Amino acid sequence: MRLKGAQILCEGLLREGVEVIFGFPGGTVLPLYDTLPQYPKLRHILVRHEQGAAHAADGYARATGKVGVCLATSGPGATNLVTGIAGAHLDSSPMVAITGQVARAFIGKDAFQEVDITGITLPITKHNYLVTKASDIARVVKEAFYLASTGRPGPVLIDIPRDVFVEEAEFSYPENIDLPGYKPTLMGHPAQIKKAARLINGASRPIIVAGRGVTISDANTELKELAEKAQIPVVTTLLGIGSFPEDHVLSFGMLGMHGMAYANLAIGAADVLIALGMRFDDRATARVSDFAPRARVVHIDIDPAEIGKNVSVEVPIVGDVKTVLGALNKEIAVGSRLDWIRHVEQWRHEHPCVLIRESEKLLPQYVVRSIYEATRGNAVIVTGVGQNQMWAAQHFWYTKPRGFISSGGLGAMGFELPAALGAQIGCPRETVWCIAGDGGFQMTMQELATIVQENSPVKIAIMNNGFLGMVRQWQELFYKRNYVGTPLWGPDYVKIADAYGIPAVRVTQKDVVRSAIKQAMASDGPFLIDFSVEPEENVYPMVPPGASLAEYMEAPQECVAPVDSVTLPASNL
Template sequence: MPVKNKPTPASKKTQAAKPSQDARPSQDARPRQDAKPKAARPQAPKPAAPAKLDGSKTIVEFMKKAGVEYVFGYPGGAVIPLYDALYGSGLRHVLTRHEQGAIHAADGYARASGRVGVVFATSGPGATNLVTGLATAHMDSVPLVAVTGQVPTTSLGSDSFQEADIYGITIPITKYNYLVKDPRTLPDVLAEAFHLAGSGRPGPVLVDVPKDVQISLIEAGEPKPVDIPGYCESPEPDPAALETLSLALGLSQRPVIYLGGGATIAGVAKDILTLAERLDMAVVATLQAKGTFPDDHPLSLGLPGMHGAKYANLAINESDLIVGLGVRFDDRVVGNVRRFAPMARIAHVDIDPAEIGKRLPVDVAVVGDLRRVLAMLLAKVKMTPRPEWRRRLAELKRLHPMVVPPSQGAIKPQAAIKALSDRCAGEAVLVTDVGQHQMWAAQRFMSNKPRHFLSSGGLGTMGFGLPAAIGAQLARPGVPVALIAGDGGFQMNIQELATIRQYNLPVKIMVINNGCLGMVRQWQQFFFSRRYSETIFEYNPDFAALARVYGLAGRRIEKPSETIDAVAELMDAPGPALLEVVVEREENVLPMIPAGMGQTDFFEAAEEDGQ
């Protein structure tokens, strides 16, 4: 392997970037203390005639007023006016190395902060590179505003250079989208876009702005108050349904809260804790809710569904009342709809009426903002100890513990993740990529705070982790941010190591390297007679060396005895660092309920060996 000039290119890059950052201090994406721009405000006082701004400045000024902290993006031909307006404006921009990196970074920022993430990209390929990121955010209800450049309105529809119908392409994967043909509508469109992205059930909104609209002069002014007839951000909960729910809670002997991303978004961690403790309810939490109920709480059963702990699925199976709070009854949780929680009545609380009854019929439905619903519910329900149920939950945990399998020489990935969890002690924000490591992390990484476990759940987007960690670190500058990625997904947006280095973000990266696409390989082992079709990487780079080339600290370990020390070194590194953990290749994520099976159809380890 040629090891010519190791850290030089990276440091050169940073040095090259420095002066320009100093020249434009407000462009520096690192410090966050001063939300206000340092540069003198552009002459804002209104003369007699209303001032005119071009479309680009309108966008930039709107975002500054809206309190946007960071824009993630990547320039290109159709957004040169927009980037010109950005220059020296005080709006901070994070330059990634790929538009997909930009949108996942904006997504990570939004997930970590609860604020709207913003991304800029150019027309055509720039815009289509956002597609995966929009779909990812749409599935997990993440608030984003994406602004894309477009060819001039006069060229629209003529297959011009770098033209793509991004409006048409993104209809199914956005909450709403716009093609702004009339520059005068731009202020109202931006106001609506931010409102739609962040309110109700959040989601991504795309605003496509042709180049001529970016340079048209329009009268500056406040946008009209947002008025979207028919858009109901938060329906008022039906008191009768709430009464039924509180009655059901009173009658239940074995209640389980099935907690989802909606609870994280609503910011109701305290209320959930009160509810669970007051009524002795077990809590299972999906990937998007992980940490919103503390993992180390005695009533917590962790992840439900396909890779949930046995005790979590057995508790659902024995429960007489499942209360879904901000969930979708997703197939990875529910499995076979007919065999889900066979003894339970099912209650469902969600802000989105279309989620009620979508995948399975429910007995009690309350539509409304979880914050409001829980406040109303807590006013109704009284302390109800259920010692019997608590005893049974403790027993299930004792009978089916989630253990770290012993090593037979190579490092067990579960052990490496457990070591990282122990080291982080519930304080770090953990970002994951997608695959086996994601499930091991969901099973074993202790998360006790909301918005501290960030993962692409619904879409399962490989390549999400690294850029999302960038956004998370910018959103939470004082907090350690760790990323766990597999060797597959890590290489899908590996170019963002340069972004980490450029902005000197102290992200700590653990690459679980099993030399294969582990999750698919596992399915091939279980269900396709070990025919490992294209899931083995016969070549992988030296990830630790690669990290060093990008200017990060890098270390590679292969022996179990090195794990604890290496994890400590990783987390104690002053800047960005990467730890490559070479692990057992054929390790599987267990327990496992195969797709479409019932809650207790655990795929046994014996079957695994018998293949």
């Protein structure tokens, strides 16, 4: 069957199970857009800026586990994708980005809207392709989806010149993939697994640190089995949130710079640390030379280059977390470590990091907690970056995988709104809450139009403190309150929402928080709440930059007192 390049691309996308493309048209992708109506199963979602397309594809991928697809034209279209691609790369999110390129004869001539996007994205993609003939498209699409979704997932970019879209070629979709340089190791080495089991069985103060890899490999059940069988406390990284139910008695929250004090203390005391699908990021480890100083480390990760990169490891196991844990759990002895668990539990009582202080003011933590209560935790939370992100991580109990979506590695403000859109498109039945700061929201708020055009019922909570809050917090704590560049004027977000046809309310008083959230939940479509929160509220605990995990700062003591009627979730065990 002879088809044009654009048709071959669409045929390939269909065969890879693609249902949604987040895109923005332009000159070099016109032949592709001309072809799209022939493939009604490919739903095109028109974003308002290509950065939104990449973040939305990323949000879609994180919420569903499927490959997210974004599409842009050459030149500025392609460069606008870059932030979103980098975010997907650092957080191992499966994505295929398709860009148009100037016609082959113009490549290298500095033609109109020409950029070397494969060159630009070389360090931020898992792999990328410049397709030079239509007959290559089928193979490249097959390989791109395979690369994006297997092993350690990541973004793959396909750059297609305009004239290749219209060139005809014989179409047959390849059945096999021939990539001699790409063979991810799935099975862990049996001897290493035995060694890890011996180490864990002999441990008296073991701790599990679960990262995003647990959810990527769908190893949540296996993780729970390991923790329960051997009675090991579990802490997670920021992106590992939801990989282990946070209402579980063995769950001790998030570690790291804004992690729970008890999680960080447990890391410091542990004699064996089992790291699952995580990469010892500096925000998680704090000063790495003092990270888990007493622990012998077992590191299970699918990416061999992560082993020993930041932390020296006694038992490395390269493999898929689910497969490796499946084998490891068989070797693990049923254990009772009540003393150790009581010890960590004691720290939790002494350092109640998730208590919200008694205050008549509208505290952002209280807003997050109220969303938790209104949704009963059954929601997908998509955050911005900064204080709102940390409060959303701390004051909401995530009990299922893929319920917390956040730009972790890149920390890209502006991720929240388009990623929430992507998550909602991918999971139409879920309640999706976008928890934004007023800074990040202003970076990509044009995607409100996309949300309306798609009638996507995203609920938006803006934690409006009139500051770039996290940077302000650093200025307060480490730069003598020298607030430079952080006080932030913003528009009237209720009027903004109104202009887009989105119902919205402003909340300035604590006592109407819950009713506003209920109103939002009762609304069929999108809804926006502008919460005028306490402007100079800080995120605690905090490990100062350059300090070790043990040197966390807690909220000033006089502020800490139990909040009204918050009930801690009951345990499962």
